[in-house]
């Protein structure tokens with residue numbers, strides 16, 4: 001592979017640039033006392049072919065980050081590059097596409113007509129049959145969009161996003177409001193694309209969607225990235241047991257030691273009480289008892305509560 005030895009700093013060669021490269025992104029809204037920092041110094045690098053979930057509670061900054069990534073919103077600070085170029089250029093070149101929560105479809109057109117019209121605009125008429133198939137729309141191709149369910153409409157938007165055959169596909173809560181069956185169908189339609197190597201970034205509230213679909217999960221809260229790693233690893237760190245006990249005679253050294261332990265996901269202290277989330281709960285409980293621990297409790301966190309603890313305000 002021939003690559004220049006020295007590439008201009010702001011323009012990496014198009015074939016080696018990451019799919020997404022956000023650096024120091026800040027996005028604020030409002031003024032004075034009403035000022036909100038929706039995205040607060042976010043750095044995000046996503047390589048080509050990655051499937052990444054952007055997970056976080058309401059107001060975490062997911063949509064704002066996605067808007068910057070798509071070039072729909074300019075950041076107040078920082079730079080956004082997609083495939084080595086400005087997001088606008090990537091969109092215009094048909095290399096970046098999105099399925100967004102907003103943006104209407106014309107209800108009088110059928111599913112096939114909708115896709116045909118947009119395909120005509122993009123010079124992609126040769127791909128109509130393929131995207132209808134990919135988005136699992138064959139059975140409802142003649143249905144008027146106005147008669148489609150929310151899940152079906154999202155699949156129509158997904159088909160439209162596939163028309164330019166983009167390298168990077170971004171989806172903002174694509175299954176919001178769908179029932180379990182509709183969500184499953186939507187992700188089945190997406191899976192083939194992910195397996196084929198397209199870079200996919202999606203925002204979701206659903207931990208299960210990240211677990212089932214994304215190899216990497218980025219957790220956002222209050223405009224910041226609070227966790228970023230392999231979804232399986234995140235899941236393991238959210239699993240385990242919570243061991244809590246009162247330890248007589250000082251716990252600072254023990255807490256520091258446990259924080260450095262790879263089997264320990266989380267350590268917190270409150271006066272003489274130590275609380276630890278760990279995969280090795282029995283081992284730890286034994287050790288704490290040998291140190292004279294009392295009032296020992298071992299509880300299983302639900303994934304939901306573990307996620308909440310990851311995104312709750314520090315106190």
Ligand SMILES: Nc1ncnc2c1ncn2[C@@H]1O[C@H](COP(=O)(O)OP(=O)(O)OP(=O)(O)O)[C@@H](O)[C@H]1O
Pocket residue numbers: 029030036037038056057058059060061062063064065205
């Ligand atoms: N145009 C805007 N004007 C003012 N505030 C905004 C605007 N857009 C977003 N915000 C605020 O920025 C913060 C982040 O919002 P954002 O929509 O990015 O979060 P989110 O993680 O996508 O949330 P949700 O899951 O509810 O969609 C929120 O406090 C929101 O109210």
